[in-house]
């Protein structure tokens with residue numbers, strides 16, 4: 226049985242773009258995952274712990290026959306492979322992969338909360354998600370996502386990040 230999941234990817238250390246690309250390549254390599262869509266890349270001011278560099282953020286839509294817990298393990302494995310070290314909560318990271326949504330499931334276990342509990346407060350998540358899925362509905366949410374965005378204070382810090390030629394780097398990876 227295939228499930229649909231949305232991931233949020235972020236990087237704010239070293240060569241941020243190559244970490245995002247590396248994570249996408251790792252997802253691509255997994256035969257149990259097919260990437261359906263990748264948002265544009267957004268450059269975003271840090272939220273939470275603000276004494277750190279800007280992030281590049283994207284949202285990825287995928288189909289998979291992994292259970293949610295298996296998908297989480299895959300995400301953590303990619304973070305490790307790409308050299309992420311955990312030091313400061315909400316602090317700088319080479320690459321972060323979070324599960325935003327897994328079908329319309331509500332999941333609450335020791336190591337997994339889906340929908341991601343902080344996604345509603347994060348313009349760096351909601352803006353790319355709305356780009357690829359403007360009519361998405363979240364489980365147990367009374368409001369359309371666009372209305373949620375209206376109430377998020379940090380949206381001024383989210384900018385579409387374009388290469389000089391105006392093409393975003395992930396265009397060739399979209400199916």
Ligand SMILES: Nc1ncnc2c1ncn2[C@@H]1O[C@H](COP(=O)(O)OP(=O)(O)OP(=O)(O)O)[C@@H](O)[C@H]1O
Nearest residue numbers: 314315321322323324325336337338339340341343
């Ligand atoms: N939806 C989820 N996606 C990814 N990790 C999750 C999720 N829910 C719970 N976790 C747990 O969070 C743990 C720590 O995550 P991490 O260190 O990446 O947090 P963070 O990215 O710094 O902060 P935030 O959770 O606010 O994005 C993971 O090991 C995982 O077990």
Ligand SMILES: Nc1nc2c(c(=O)[nH]1)N=C(CO)CN2
Nearest residue numbers: 235269270271272273280315
């Ligand atoms: N702009 C931005 N800020 C953050 C991010 C992120 O990906 N982008 N991730 C965090 C921890 O998950 C904390 N703060």
